[in-house]
Amino acid sequence: MSFYIASSPHHHQRRTTAKLMQLVLFAMLPGFLAQLYFFGWGVVFQLSLAITVALAAESLCLIARDRAPSSGLQDNTAIVTAALLAVSIPPLAPWWVIVIGTLFSIVVVKHLFGGVGHNIFNPAMAGYVLLLISFPVQMTAWMPPTGFATNAPSFIDSLYLFLFQFTSEGFSLEQMRRIDTGSMLDAVVMATPLDHLKTQLGQGATLSEALQHPQFIGFAGAGWQWVNLGYLLGGLLLLQQRVIQWHIPVAMLGALSVCAILGSIFAPDYLPGLNIHLFSGATMFAAFFIATDPVSAATSSKGKLIYAALIGVLIYVIRSYGGYPDAVAFAVLLANLCVPVIDQYTRPVTYGHNKEAG
């Protein structure tokens, strides 16, 4: 009988990358369903096309890099990247928008930097920024949420808009986005809550005036609050399943909250409050699904806290003082850039060594 001695670690990780990614996709479901309910069928088309393009691009890249396509396809990372990008863009954006974004994410941001585990930037967010900078009109054309949309397109019309940018009756997305307000201005395009606040505050309105708009029912704007709650729910599931650790969501939301509370104390008329910052835009989605990307985030626990707090502060600063209404993608990319430095200075000290000796 042989006495078998294994070296540490003795407790093995039972879950493969593929399994983890499946859990992430599963956890996106509540938020995804909320988006489906409030913003229509478009998100389904975006998701299907994004996943198809991502898998094709992933295979071609792996072949070009002399690797077996099956090895890369089985880990589901390309699907997660595609899904994260697909839910970030307006659901009725033309099909070529998501194709360009996904190709850039997979080919340039992921594979040119070395493939799975080697990308410095979050692929989905880099793709999103490329799209936002290149196609500002398409990337801000969100439909009014269900309950506000006068012309909510049917399944067929959504498909027509997605493929041809016109409904079967020949209306453009711009026309479909108009809502009937019943006043003499009977057709206005409704902006997202953050966009609306940015525009109104920029025109000199006070916060309470800007919040008069009928879409601010509930606590953070119709539709968006439920989408955020959906992603919060999914994120808690990820935490409970230990797919992600608490450091990043807590530090990011904490830093954002501190900034938002300070802003509300010192400039209550000009800066949106805590509820808007936490539950509108992409905050919850970012805290649990974007910033927690294990590849492009910081690695040590202390590093994760710094990294995520940096994202929270950047989101607040860019939302409040920048040119764009939401800031998640920019904040995450900027924080990704800081990760090597953060990792350098937060390297855990080996037990028995003092800090100076390293």
Place this chain on the structure above:
Amino acid sequence: MSNEYHTLSKDGLWENNPALVQLLGLCPLLAVSGTVTNALGLGIATLLVLVGSNITVSLVRNFVPNEIRIPVFVIVIATFVTLVELTMNAFTYGLYMALGIFIPLIVTNCAIIGRAEAYASKNNWYKAGFDGLMMGLGFAAVLIALGAMRELIGQGTLFDGAELLLGEWASSLRVQLIEFDYPLLIAILPPGAFIGLGFLIAGKNWLDARKREKLAKAPVEKAQRARVTHVS
């Protein structure tokens, strides 16, 4: 003798290209390569300054004390930049306005002072002039390649606004190769310059690697001793 000119041209245009290998002068390279016209204008300006400063530095190299050579080089370069700037102001005013601060900034282009220090201050004037010509051509070629790439992806055109540089007749040079309903704006914005330059450098390295692979006849693997015992 001709062999040396051959080396100089090969270095300037490819092996030691100021933009792709030395990565010098990136500020103007990234900032004004939005269109072929701008790139061409700045490329020619840099080329003229580089040839002029290289020849002058080479001619005065024996009179300049080593300790103050850098200020002297800078004054020489600044003189040529001023000449080019005034010339452009007089004859290509539109382009002069379009390039703006980047013409005076040629003074600080490290590629120029780099050649003055590394080559012109050690060689005679005709060699230095030839080196300046080749380095300038190499730099201009990268500028134009990057400009063409960005203009094509970002607007679908080539030689847009060529009349600013070449006079009225050149407005017919503008070609619309692709009609975009929605061009990929990022290409003509600053991030596009960085991404584009990255692709150009990667392309050059890939070509070089392929050439090396062809040259190398399957090298013999030698067994290497590796120390596996504990090193204290």
